[in-house]
Amino acid sequence: MPVTQEELEAVIRAAIQVxxxxxxxxxxxxxxxxxxxxxxxxxxxxxxxxRHRMVNEVLKTQIAQIHAFTQKTLTPQQWEDSQKASNATS
Known part of the structure; x- marks a missing residue:
């Protein structure tokens, strides 16, 4: 059975305070x-x-079942800064 978006999100939310x-x-x-x-x-x-190792460990079962997986991991401050930069260029 293929891995779903919902499954990935649920596993992430259960293991990491997002x-x-x-x-x-x-x-x-x-x-x-x-x-x-x-x-x-x-x-x-x-x-x-x-950060990537942490996520890979949390999702190791799911990652083993899919072909390609990319991730971007940010702190809340980095996220806020990226949103401000994105809004400034819009």
Whole structure:
């Protein structure tokens, strides 16, 4: 059975204290390629590599079942800064 967006989001929410999470199925609905954006206080003080390792560990069962997985992990401050920058260029 393919991995669903809802499953990925539920597993992330159960393991990481998220401020915001967005899971996109980039495979056209077959559940083989996902991109996630996770905003969490849990990422504060951690390098990007440490954040990605944390997410990979949380989703190891699901990642093993899909073809491609990309992630962007931000602290709440980084998310706020990126939203301000995005709004400034709009």
């Amino acid at each position: 401020t915001y999470v967005n899971v996109e199925d980039n495979s056209g609905g077959c559940g083989e390629k996902y991109a996630v954006l996770i905003v969490s206080k849990d990422f504060e003080g951690k390098t990007t590599l440490a």
